Amino acid sequence: KAIRPLVRRAAVAKPVVVPAAPALKGAAALRAIAVHEHAHAHDHAHVHDDDCGCGHAHAPAPEQVAGPLSWRRAWSAILAVGLRPxxxxxxxxxxxxxxxxxxxxxxxxxxxxxxxxxxxxxxxxxxxxxxxxxxxxxxxMSGAGAARLRYAVEALAALAVLLLGVTLLGGMVAGGG
Known part of the structure; x- marks a missing residue:
């Protein structure tokens, strides 16, 4: 009984049209934040490297991966990955x-x-x-050009994943699954 009013309201609800302009403005603002220059009105430096001071390693140190790849190192990596069932x-x-x-x-x-x-x-x-x-x-490429290319590649990769998901969903729905 308590759900019947909700069902009736949902049956007569009309779709709401939302303009795309605010979403596009928000996306442009996020992009501007992501690729901003690092010239700020304060005197401390922005450091973007492997030693960010967060307390853990982001990648192996260069000396850990320096030198030619030996068969021993290659097989140890293969064995380590292959042991996991x-x-x-x-x-x-x-x-x-x-x-x-x-x-x-x-x-x-x-x-x-x-x-x-x-x-x-x-x-x-x-x-x-x-x-x-x-x-x-x-x-x-310049630094700004490389950043633009990186964001374009990321956006295209995300779009490809989205299209794959929509295609798989459409195939499932069309097949009655």
Missing amino acids: CSGALIVLVFALSQGFFLAGVASALAMGLGTGLTVAMLACLAVAAGGAATRLGRR
Whole structure:
């Protein structure tokens, strides 16, 4: 009984049209804050480096990653990552064991591992290539131009993720899922 008035009101409610101009002004203000210059009316310096004083490391120190990559260092990283069990593979193995198809579960887990390994290797190669291209491009650009490019790439990446999500949602809704 208590919910009926709410349902009636919701049935007769009309959509509210909100102009986009305030949202665009807000986005422009946020962008201006993000790429502002560091010339302020006070005398302390703004330091933006690895030693920000927050008490923890943001990245390994240069001396920790200096020098050529040896096979020993590479295999230790691979082993450290590979030792963590995949939760999806464990679920597949437990399900296969409960159904009496343990070898099929092992084959599925191996296929999942191979697919994950190939995907990670491809993404690592892409990241190395993109890092080299970004370094070459960064040498030719000014600081403000590089900041604009970075924000443009971030916005395009966010838009790509949004479009992927909307596409997947649309496919699910259209398929009746």
